[in-house]
Amino acid sequence: MRVLLYTPSKSVAEWRDGLAAALPEAEIRIWEPGLAWAADYAALWYPADEVLAGQNRLKAIFNLGAGVEALLKRVRLPPGVPVVRLEDAGMARQMDEYVGWAVLRYFRQFDVYGGQQARAEWTVHRPRKHEDFPVGVMGLGVLGTHIARALLALGFPVLGWSRSPKVLPGVICHAGPAGLDAFLAGSRALVLILPHTPDTEGIINRRTLARLPVGAYLVNVARGGIVVDEDLLAALGSGHVAGATLDVFREEPLPPAHPYWRHPKVFLTPHCSAVTLVDVSTAQVADKIRRLERGQPVTGVVDPGRGY
Numbered sequence: 589m590r591v592l593l594y595t596p597s598k599s600v601a602e603w604r605d606g607l608a609a610a611l612p613e614a615e616i617r618i619w620e621p622g623l624a625w626a627a628d629y630a631a632l633w634y635p636a637d638e639v640l641a642g643q644n645r646l647k648a649i650f651n652l653g654a655g656v657e658a659l660l661k662r663v664r665l666p667p668g669v670p671v672v673r674l675e676d677a678g679m680a681r682q683m684d685e686y687v688g689w690a691v692l693r694y695f696r697q698f699d700v701y702g703g704q705q706a707r708a709e710w711t712v713h714r715p716r717k718h719e720d721f722p723v724g725v726m727g728l729g730v731l732g733t734h735i736a737r738a739l740l741a742l743g744f745p746v747l748g749w750s751r752s753p754k755v756l757p758g759v760i761c762h763a764g765p766a767g768l769d770a771f772l773a774g775s776r777a778l779v780l781i782l783p784h785t786p787d788t789e790g791i792i793n794r795r796t797l798a799r800l801p802v803g804a805y806l807v808n809v810a811r812g813g814i815v816v817d818e819d820l821l822a823a824l825g826s827g828h829v830a831g832a833t834l835d836v837f838r839e840e841p842l843p844p845a846h847p848y849w850r851h852p853k854v855f856l857t858p859h860c861s862a863v864t865l866v867d868v869s870t871a872q873v874a875d876k877i878r879r880l881e882r883g884q885p886v887t888g889v890v891d892p893g894r895g896y
Contacts (some may be wrong), residue, residue: 590882594619594626594639595652599866603652606866607631629877634658640666648672649879650873653864654679654731657784657827657889665845667873671890673871675730675852678865683731684738685780686861687807690833691739694805695721699831699855718743724775727782727810728754728761729896733863735781747774751787751894772799777807784811785895794819797896801829809861814835835861 591614600618600679602636617625619639626645633652640649646666651659651673657885669870693699697713703713704705722745725736726846732748736759739746746759747770753763772778778800782788792806793816808815810845834848834856841858848854876886890896 589592589614589776589877590625590627590629591616591877592619592625592630592639592643593617593628593632594635599635601752602866603631603870606870607873610867610870611656611877613621614877625633625694627878631873632659632663635663637663638759639663639872646675648877648886649815650674650876651890652873653776657811657813660890660895665852672876672886672893673888673890673896674864674869674872675888676734676868678868679779679862680734680798681763683735683809686743686809686835686857687735688738690807690855691723691744691805692742693833693855694777694831695744699853702734703852719745721745721776722747722774723777723779725759725779725781726771727780728756729783730761732781735779739779747771768796769799773801773803776801780806780808780810780811780814783816783896784813787895788814789839790814790816792816794822797829800829802828804828806832807828808832808833809835812840821847822853824851829853831855833857 591607593602593607593616604618623630627643628645628647629650630643630646631650632639632651640663643666646669649669649671651671651864654674656671656673665671669725695716697731700713723739725732728748728750733756734758734767736748738745740758748756748759748761749768750763752759791814797819822834824832831853834854836859842848848856878887
């Protein structure tokens with residue numbers, strides 16, 4: 589069994605060692621220009637198109653992350669070869685912590701107290717009630733479902749929105765275009781955890797932001813391309829959106845001149861809300877390769893038509 593590995597990061601050797609430990613029966617090679625080596629499986633992250641050139645016997649391609657848009661857009665995939673994404677891979681708990689912290693920061697008005705500290709201002713604000721602070725989770729896949737449950741555990745009313753109908757105990761679920769406006773109108777804080785597809789490109793724009801309650805908050809841990817930056821900046825400027833916590837951007841690294849860097853209502857982080865854990869990820873890839881070798885089905889297979 590042969591596995592071709594590619595990632596542009598400096599941690600490629602760590603990935604190789606992790607995969608070798610999790611799948612000792614496999615021969616693993618890191619891709620390099622000019623490599624003439626037919627693999628049975630490929631494990632990739634942000635590959636260049638030539639990485640898969642000449643790979644004619646692949647049984648599956650594993651995307652070393654949850655988001656597959658880069659792979660689908662950048663590479664000509666061999667026809668008929670399934671693409672399998674990572675599911676959780678240690679990211680769910682990190683996402684719960686990041687989103688929970690961001691929502692609690694707004695709920696407890698720590699963003700306001702931070703501004704007061706800069707002005708040496710001593711003012712105590714009346715506490716908010718959980719029932720008056722419903723949180724909308726936009727995207728109810730593996731990570732979105734995990735986030736929704738974590739927010740329920742913190743005592744918040746939780747709404748969910750997904751492309752197709754979902755049932756999640758304790759969550760008020762909406763689905764499709766018909767359910768979007770009601771979902772937005774009920775979300776005092778909006779958490780974005782959608783995949784970036786042609787259908788979700790720019791879905792958070794002037795129209796959808798206007799559907800949020802006045803003084804709502806936005807937390808984006810999905811992809812930068814689902815938000816129209818100019819429209820969010822306008823909503824922040826008008827006060828319709830009271831604050832935004834952003835971990836993902838259309839261009840990464842975020843250019844130094846981008847207005848988000850210095851906006852008083854924006855808190856940003858460098859795409860670190862959930863970092864892929866190598867040991868958990870390689871164990872998941874190894875398990876799925878073994879299942880495929882036995883002719884068994886695997887989860888996480890991507891539908892190229894949907895983009896996730």
